[in-house]
Amino acid sequence: MFQKHFFTEEQRKTIVQAIADAEAMTSGEIRLHIEAKCKNENVLDRATEIFFKLKMNETAQQNGTLIYLAYEDHKFAIIGDKGINEVVPANFWEGTKEVMSGHFKQGEFLEGLLFAIQETGSHLKQYFPLQADDKNELTNEISEG
Numbered sequence: 001m002f003q004k005h006f007f008t009e010e011q012r013k014t015i016v017q018a019i020a021d022a023e024a025m026t027s028g029e030i031r032l033h034i035e036a037k038c039k040n041e042n043v044l045d046r047a048t049e050i051f052f053k054l055k056m057n058e059t060a061q062q063n064g065t066l067i068y069l070a071y072e073d074h075k076f077a078i079i080g081d082k083g084i085n086e087v088v089p090a091n092f093w094e095g096t097k098e099v100m101s102g103h104f105k106q107g108e109f110l111e112g113l114l115f116a117i118q119e120t121g122s123h124l125k126q127y128f129p130l131q132a133d134d135k136n137e138l139t140n141e142i143s144e145g
Helices: 010-024 042-054 094-105 110-128
Strands: 027-033 064-070 074-082
Touching: 010 027, 010 064, 010 110, 042 064, 042 074, 064 110, 074 094, 094 110
Parallel strands: 027 064
Antiparallel strands: 064 074
16 A cells, blocks of 8 residues: 555654754754655665755754664665764764654654654754744654655
8 A cells, every 4th residue: 555654643743853952952953854865775874865955054053963774675874964063972863863763663763753853952052042032943854765
């Protein structure tokens, strides 16, 4: 059966709200991109391609984070922009990715993504606290390939 969206409309609203809640802690920007199949052999290459396609590199502080999921290929990645990568430890995303992987292996895609979004907001808060004049530079809507 053809599935227009991987998540139900209610689940999508929950994800978008989780992104808004996470961004309420930080000046960082978080996006989620979902597609059935990874169009590159290397998931990080595909995530990077999507990152630039979504213009996530154009935030003022270069502090955008993309969570990428190719659900049929069982591949995912979390990547941050230059501003993030310059200030965080090399293994910054590893713990988040491990927990996500555990959820995904159980078929708990929503739970894994909600965890990753919340953790990303918490992590970014340490390096990019919310500013009084902060504005939402990128949409919180889920993008799909």
